[in-house]
Amino acid sequence: MRGTILNFDAQTSTGLISGEDGQRYDFSGTDVAERFERVRDGVTVDFQTSDSRATSIYPVITQSSGQIGNKNKIVAGLLAIFLGGLGIHKFYLGYSKAGVIMLLCSILGFILLAIPTLIIYVISLVEGIIYLTKTDSEFYETYEVGKKSWF
Incomplete structure (x- = not known):
């Protein structure tokens, strides 16, 4: 499923994702793919769900910009x-x-x-x-x- 990171607190390593299904999913830093080290608000992600938690979270390269991150x-x-x-x-x-x-x-x-x-x-x-x-x-x-x- 796809969604957008609504917020991520680096100190507690927890966050919230809004899924395309309208539901919100909690996640922790350990749920994020190992190569996706900079989690931040507003990033589109692909993830799996387990109950009300997001797991196996990966960034999505948007078709419009073709980039990951803030710099082109x-x-x-x-x-x-x-x-x-x-x-x-x-x-x-x-x-x-x-x-x-x-x-x-x-x-x-x-x-x-x-x-x-x-x-x-x-x-x-x-x-x-x-x-x-x-x-x-x-x-x-x-x-x-x-x-x-x-x-």
Whole structure:
């Protein structure tokens, strides 16, 4: 059955799902699939029921957006390719420290014959290609759940 997570309390590891049948189902963090580590309100899920509990909960990739999570891999990839030297894609993904490093290397790199700036642009181009070639679930697991900020 499909439904939407209405709320999830990370401290108690419990939550509530509204099923497509109009019923509400309680669940705990142990009922969520092992690779779906970031449970949050509003996520569409597929699940099984046992009495009034939801079990075997998996995220659903929506057809309209084709993505899991808050960040779109296409947006991140295009930002990396076209504005990556300024670290814009890092800021988009929530990696402020990495974004500041890229921005400073690009700006201050001109003092050193633009070599650091060129290196930053090559790194961002490679990252953009990597973002675009990953599947939606790989992108989500690597960059949103795993918080991998470089390559």
